[in-house]
Amino acid sequence: xxxxxxxxxxxxxxxxxxxxxxxxxxxxxxxxxxxxxxxxxxxxxxxxxxxxxxxxxxxxxxxxxxxxxxxxxxxxxxxxxxxxxxxxxxxxxxxxxxxxxxxxxxxxxxxxxxxxxxxxxxxxxxxxxxxxxxxxxxxxxxxxxxxxxxxxxxxxxxxxxxxxxxxxxxxxxxxxxxxxxxxxxxxxxxxxxxxxxxxxxxxxxxxxxxxxxxxxxxxxxxxxxxxxxxxxxxxxxxxxxxxxxxx
Amino acid sequence: xxxxxxxxxxxxxxxxxxxxxxxxxxxxxxxxxxxxxxxxxxxxxxxxxxxxxxxxxxxxxxxxxxxxxxxxxxxxxxxxxxxxxxxxxxxxxxxxxxxxxxxxxxxxxxxxxxxxxxxxxxxxxxxxxxxxxxxxxxxxxxxxxxxxxxxxxxxxxxxxxxxxxxxxxxxxxxxxxxxxxxxxxxxxxxxxxxxxxxxxxxxxxxxxxxxxxxxxxxxxxxxxxxxxx
Amino acid sequence: xxxxxxxxxxxxxxxxxxxxxxxxxxxxxxxxxxxxxxxxxxxxxxxxxxxxxxxxxxxxxxxxxxxxxxxxxxxxxxxxxxxxxxxxxxxxxxxxxxxxxxxxxxxxxxxxxxxxxxxxxxxxxxxxxxxxxxxxxxxxxxxxxxxxxxxxxxxxxxxxxxxxxxxxxxxxxxxxxxxxxxxxxxxxxxxxxxxxxxxxxxxxxxxxxxxxxxxxxxxxxxxxxxxxxxxxxxxxxxxxxxxxxxxxxxxxxxxxxxxxxxxxxxxxxxxxxxxxxxxxxxxxxxxxxxxxxxxxxxxxxxxxxxxxxxxxxxxxxxxxxxxxxxxxxxxxxxxxxxxxxxxxxxxxxxxxxxxxxxxxxxxxxxxxxxxxxxxxxxxxxxxxxxxxxxxxxxxxxxxxxxxxxxxxxxxxxxxxxxxxxxxxxxxxxxxxxxxxxxxxxxxxxxxxxxxxxxxxx
Numbered sequence: 009x010x011x012x013x014x015x016x017x018x019x020x021x022x023x024x025x026x027x028x029x030x031x032x033x034x035x036x037x038x039x040x041x042x043x044x045x046x047x048x049x050x051x052x053x054x055x056x057x058x059x060x061x062x063x064x065x066x067x068x069x070x071x072x073x074x075x076x077x078x079x080x081x082x083x084x085x086x087x088x089x090x091x092x093x094x095x096x097x098x099x100x101x102x103x104x105x106x107x108x109x110x111x112x113x114x115x116x117x118x119x120x121x122x123x124x125x126x127x128x129x130x131x132x133x134x135x136x137x138x139x140x141x142x143x144x145x146x147x148x149x150x151x152x153x154x155x156x157x158x159x160x161x162x163x164x165x166x167x168x169x170x171x172x173x174x175x176x177x178x179x180x181x182x183x184x185x186x187x188x189x190x191x192x193x194x195x196x197x198x199x200x201x202x203x204x205x206x207x208x209x210x211x212x213x214x215x216x217x218x219x220x221x222x223x224x225x226x227x228x229x230x231x232x233x234x235x236x237x238x239x240x241x242x243x244x245x246x247x248x249x250x251x252x253x254x255x
Numbered sequence: 256x257x258x259x260x261x262x263x264x265x266x267x268x269x270x271x272x273x274x275x276x277x278x279x280x281x282x283x284x285x286x287x288x289x290x291x292x293x294x295x296x297x298x299x300x301x302x303x304x305x306x307x308x309x310x311x312x313x314x315x316x317x318x319x320x321x322x323x324x325x326x327x328x329x330x331x332x333x334x335x336x337x338x339x340x341x342x343x344x345x346x347x348x349x350x351x352x353x354x355x356x357x358x359x360x361x362x363x364x365x366x367x368x369x370x371x372x373x374x375x376x377x378x379x380x381x382x383x384x385x386x387x388x389x390x391x392x393x394x395x396x397x398x399x400x401x402x403x404x405x406x407x408x409x410x411x412x413x414x415x416x417x418x419x420x421x422x423x424x425x426x427x428x429x430x431x432x433x434x435x436x437x438x439x440x441x442x443x444x445x446x447x448x449x450x451x452x453x454x455x456x457x458x459x460x461x462x463x464x465x466x467x468x469x470x471x472x473x474x475x476x477x478x479x480x481x482x483x484x
Numbered sequence: 485x486x487x488x489x490x491x492x493x494x495x496x497x498x499x500x501x502x503x504x505x506x507x508x509x510x511x512x513x514x515x516x517x518x519x520x521x522x523x524x525x526x527x528x529x530x531x532x533x534x535x536x537x538x539x540x541x542x543x544x545x546x547x548x549x550x551x552x553x554x555x556x557x558x559x560x561x562x563x564x565x566x567x568x569x570x571x572x573x574x575x576x577x578x579x580x581x582x583x584x585x586x587x588x589x590x591x592x593x594x595x596x597x598x599x600x601x602x603x604x605x606x607x608x609x610x611x612x613x614x615x616x617x618x619x620x621x622x623x624x625x626x627x628x629x630x631x632x633x634x635x636x637x638x639x640x641x642x643x644x645x646x647x648x649x650x651x652x653x654x655x656x657x658x659x660x661x662x663x664x665x666x667x668x669x670x671x672x673x674x675x676x677x678x679x680x681x682x683x684x685x686x687x688x689x690x691x692x693x694x695x696x697x698x699x700x701x702x703x704x705x706x707x708x709x710x711x712x713x714x715x716x717x718x719x720x721x722x723x724x725x726x727x728x729x730x731x732x733x734x735x736x737x738x739x740x741x742x743x744x745x746x747x748x749x750x751x752x753x754x755x756x757x758x759x760x761x762x763x764x765x766x767x768x769x770x771x772x773x774x775x776x777x778x779x780x781x782x783x784x785x786x787x788x789x790x791x792x793x794x795x796x797x798x799x800x801x802x803x804x805x806x807x808x809x810x811x812x813x814x815x816x817x818x819x820x821x822x823x824x825x826x827x828x829x830x831x832x833x834x835x836x837x838x839x840x841x842x843x844x845x846x847x848x849x850x851x852x853x854x855x856x857x858x859x860x861x862x863x864x865x866x867x868x869x870x871x872x873x874x875x876x877x878x879x880x881x882x883x884x885x886x887x888x889x890x891x892x893x894x895x896x897x898x899x900x901x902x903x904x905x906x907x908x909x910x911x912x913x914x915x916x917x918x919x920x921x922x923x924x925x926x927x928x929x930x931x932x933x934x935x936x937x938x939x940x941x
Contacts, residue, residue: 030884033931034894035924040931056935061884067877069837071859071869075881082885110853156839157852185796189836194916196797196834198490201920202497203796203836232921257573263564266719266767270545273775282539285727288532288734289525307744368675368709388744397756401708405701423745424730430751431726434691439558439754441708446745449701453617453633454659455640456509462616463667463674464701464748 015131018092025090026054027122029097029224030062036224039096042253043125047094049139049253050129054094059086063122065103068111069190077111084118092132093122096249098154098223101127106157124154125249126222130163136170142254143173147216149207149230151223152185164222164248171251177214184210188229204233208240218244220251287424291387298481300386300419301472307389311447312460313468317475320482321347324413324473325354331411331469332359332376341366341374341407343400348380351413351471363399368406377403377465381414383429384470385422388446391470392426394433396440404445410465412445416474416481485867486807486819486828496801504629504637504802510793514844516742517790523744524734530848532731537784537847540723544774547689547722548765554692558754560761568598571766575600575681575714578762579609582712584678588670590696590703591615592683593631593787594716596809597768612673614702619666623650629803631810632740632789637802670702680706684717685786686732687763690725693753694763697736697746704748713755715763719770720783726751732786735846739788769822778857779821784847785814791841791851797834806831813841817854820862829862891932898926 018024024047028040040056047054063083067076083104087093095101101124108119129135148168154160168176187193187203194200207230211219219234221227227245234240295303305315318327328351332340340360342348352360360378363371371377379400383392391412395401404410420426423444430442449464460466475481496504540547552562565571575598579587587604589595589611601622604611613622617634621627624646628634635643644657653665674680682703686695694715696703707713723729737743755761773779792798792812803811808819808828816835820828832855841851863869869877883893904910910918917923929937 028931034897034926037927037929037931037934041934058932058935059887061887061890064884067881069856069859070873070877071833071856071861071863072874072877073860073863075877078881079884107853107856110857152836152838152840156843183840185836185838185840187796187836189838191913192833192836194913196488196493197916197919198493198497199797199800199834200836202800204921228924229921232917232923235922236920257563257565257570257577259563259565259574262566262570262767265566266564266765266771267545267549269767269771270548270719270774273771274542274544277542280539280542281535282724282728283532283535285725288528288731311747372671372675390745398708398759401756402705405704405708423733427726427730434688434693434726434751434753437558437754440756441704441753442751443704444745444749444751446743446747446749448747449699450747451616451663451700452741453615453620453635454643454662456512456633456636457640457659459659459663461667462663462700462702463614463670463705 018133022091023089024052024054024092024094025087026056027060027063027087027093027095027100029095029100032097032224035228036247039224039247039249042247042249043096046138046249046253050133050135055090057086063100063103064111065099066190068103068107073111080108080111080115084115087118090121092128094125094128095122096125096222096224096247098124098151098158098160099225102153102157124158124160124222126163126167127158127160130166136166138167138170138252140252140254141172142251144217145175145177145215146218146220146251147177147179147211147214149179149186149211149219149221149226150182151221151226154222155183160222167248167252168220174251177216179214180210186226186229188225193229200229201233204229208233208237211243212240216243218246220246220248222248287422290424291421294421297416297419298475298479300421301416301475302479303386304384304389304419307387308447308470311389313389313447313470315470315472317477317479318471318473319476321350321415321473324351324471327471328352328411329354331471335409337376337409339374340376340378341371341403342378343380343395343403345380347413347415348378351378363403364397366399368399368402371399371402372406374407376409376411377407378411378413379403381412381418381470383426384414384419385426385444386419387421388423390423390426390444390446392429392442392444394438394440394442396438401441404443405464408461408465409467409469410448412468412470414470414472416472485826485830487830488805488834492805493801496805501639503800504804505799506636507799509636510799513741513793517738517793517844520738520742520744524738529731529735530846533735533786533846534784534848536723536728536731541720541774541780541783544719544722547724548719550689551687551692551722552765554690555763556692558692560692560755560763563762563764565764565766565768568768571716571764571768572598572600572603574764576603576607578712578714579604579607579679582678582760584712585609586673586677587611588673588677588680588706588710589613589618590680590682590698590706591618591634592681592716593809594683594718594766595681596628612670614670614673614706616663616666616700616702619670620646623647627804629811630789630792631787674705674709677710679712679714680710681714681716682707684715684721685736686729687717687722688726688729689722693726693751695729696750696752697748698750699747701748704750707750707752711758712760713762715752715761716766717763718766718768736786736788739790739844739846773818773821779817779854781849782814782818782821782854784849785818786847788846790844790846794840794844796836796838796840813851813855817851817858820858825858825862825865825867829867832858832862833868894930901926
């Protein structure tokens with residue numbers, strides 16, 4: 009999916025569902041609340057099907073496709089009837105948009121209705137200035153799925169540049185993976201930590217006050233490492249939804 | 256004795272089964288994916304060629320015309336201390352050797368590989384020159400000549416500006432013609448002197464092939480002006 | 485089973501000379517490649533080579549027989565081999581037939597698959613690698629660690645000591661001097677050998693001719709000096725026409741090292757005056773890769789090494805960690821595809837699926853998708869994801885299948901983390917995470933709980 013003018017457009021009155029990553033419900037509820045606040049400000053009442061649980065990606069990436077398929081098929085049922093499904097995660101959006109057909113071709117239509125947050129705002133709604141204010145130095149880390157599978161392009165940066173009083177700084181070697189990779193982070197923990205440490209050092213070098221990303225999983229990895237090092241402990245991590253919700 | 260025919264039948268069978276029911280797909284037309292936008296003039300092509308080859312640590316010597324080639328070659332060989340040359344049996348090369356004493360060179364065709372290995376330089380003719388990559392396209396049809404661009408430590412190429420082509424893709428047509436006419440031996444695109452970076456990624460010349468590659472380009476003055484053919 | 489040993493990984497990450505995958509060198513190579521690819525319309529070239537390979541692989545049968553017909557018409561002999569054993573047997577037969585006692589080898593990863601050097605040695609035939617990097621690792625009695633730069637893992641001091649010990653020269657760590665020593669030794673070998681062999685980069689079906697590329701000139705001499713020449717090719721190397729070649733040439737050297745072209749692009753036409761040529765066409769697991777539509781794309785690989793150069797895992801652990809001939813991302817998918825998930829099923833799991841490999845691949849092979857697919861095959865065949873993990877995912881799927889089950893799981897997680905903190909013991913994954921990183925706590929109020937509370941008020 010590319011950020012082109014050819015993306016379909018949201019029209020007022022259409023139903024928009026909020027889909028949260030499974031771990032997001034439990035570990036990062038603030039991100040969900042920020043999504044509700046942000047969309048309310050944009051005039052959209054987000055609906056949240058309480059029955060939702062997960063898109064199936066953890067099992068899919070681990071090779072357990074039968075379990076993944078079960079969970080994905082339930083996803084399709086839970087989110088049936090919504091014109092748009094927006095998720096604050098490049099990883100989850102990738103699972104739905106790119107990999108659902110591998111599990112079951114019948115899942116392709118529902119998968120195609122799932123949009124990562126920044127893509128939904130910029131390409132589908134045509135909005136770049138969401139009326140946010142966030143007076144800090146921000147470094148933006150792009151998750152690999154968002155970068156390479158979804159190809160969200162510059163949508164996140166365009167949103168952040170419109171945030172009042174925010175200063176965007178660059179992370180050196182920004183296209184390198186943070187090392188999360190789902191279960192990779194615990195199965196190959198030392199390798200994962202090594203990749204994360206390099207990313208942390210680069211975040212520190214950027215001079216940012218806050219590390220922002222479209223994926224809480226990346227923030228969990230990088231933030232978790234930065235918390236252990238006095239030199240980086242003071243750098244906050246926030247999801248882009250939280251920045252965009254700030255006033 | 257391993258049965259090649261049985262293996263052949265088995266492999267082709269497995270391939271057939273593997274691909275059964277596959278929808279046909281198209282092979283793209285073999286047109287160049289890109290081409291130089293504007294065909295530069297011959298003088299520019301020569302400069303581009305020399306520039307590319309220099310970046311690879313090869314050398315280009317502009318020679319006024321084919322008539323000046325024997326002298327230029329003689330000077331080069333003296334300057335570099337190239338006492339004995341193994342040469343390709345071709346009209347351009349033979350013409351270039353006009354000044355050279357008979358005991359200073361020998362025909363590679365028919366010579367033993369041991370003898371060719373003793374030569375201080377190999378002299379070959381280009382079939383084409385590729386400007387965008389600084390490459391020489393050459394063809395060798397017999398055992399001795401096939402060793403010429405590789406065994407001696409210096410390789411000298413006799414060429415003319417009329418042989419310059421702007422685009423690497425054009426070099427393939429030369430190789431194509433050779434294949435089509437049933438030639439044997441080897442066609443080769445030579446792009447600079449031999450090199451290796453296998454030791455700590457440090458670039459070193461003259462790995463197995465020559466450490467010096469010199470293209471003598473006739474039909475162009477030292478100042479870079481195209482002369483009469 | 486090729487296994488990622490955590491101790492070996494630790495050793496690699498804490499190696500005194502730095503990680504064996506040489507990250508700084510790899511960064512430079514990738515930067516060179518990026519600079520070189522801006523000179524050409526890279527995406528269009530990728531699309532073209534992908535389309536040609538797709539066609540070639542989809543028409544493999546008749547393209548191979550056409551190649552065989554044309555190669556034979558030029559005076560060469562084609563032999564076919566289903567397995568590494570058969571290929572090696574052909575090679576030994578050829579040596580016997582021609583009374584060959586010494587062989588000079590151009591670099592061929594396929595010959596590594598066949599373990600050719602060992603088999604020749606057993607038969608009393610001396611085989612010397614002529615590619616400088618391969619020559620060095622052969623002298624050292626090691627396996628290559630990278631498909632393009634086999635001796636990448638050795639410093640110049642290592643090589644200096646090696647040459648002093650094995651070649652009897654005075655110790656030096658100057659690359660030029662070391663090269664000169666190797667060159668001198670190998671020169672004699674080219675002239676004395678009874679047989680020379682190379683791999684094949686592209687076999688041209690329409691003309692029965694062979695294209696190989698190199699920088700050193702060792703392939704040229706291996707192919708041209710001895711009386712007998714043998715080309716080893718995997719079945720996937722055939723392309724239809726000579727005019728299909730240029731886009732491959734535009735991308736191959738750029739992707740491998742950032743050069744516009746390799747120094748020598750050879751087009752071997754046919755046996756010239758009195759020489760004997762063979763081409764051994766080898767399957768060795770490739771038809772397995774072909775048979776599964778999801779893995780077929782692996783066969784498009786042109787062996788440039790770009791994927792491993794950019795891979796954050798390869799850069800840290802180096803080539804030997806992959807346990808077989810092909811390292812890096814392509815190795816992680818092709819090894820289990822060719823030798824089975826039972827032997828190599830763990831390889832695809834050692835990846836964060838970042839996708840840098842596909843991004844760099846000049847043929848645009850969807851390596852991340854292949855990695856996940858091979859994980860699926862490994863789990864399906866019970867080579868991986870067994871026992872506790874299998875049970876865990878079944879439990880997980882049930883927990884995700886209804887709101888009450890999910891809520892029970894959240895309650896269990898809350899209880900579990902509290903208990904774990906009190907007892908001071910963590911289950912495996914939790915311990916692995918917290919060894920290096922803090923973990924955010926389970927929220928006092930989850931989003932669902934907040935949503936429900938808000939709905940009630």
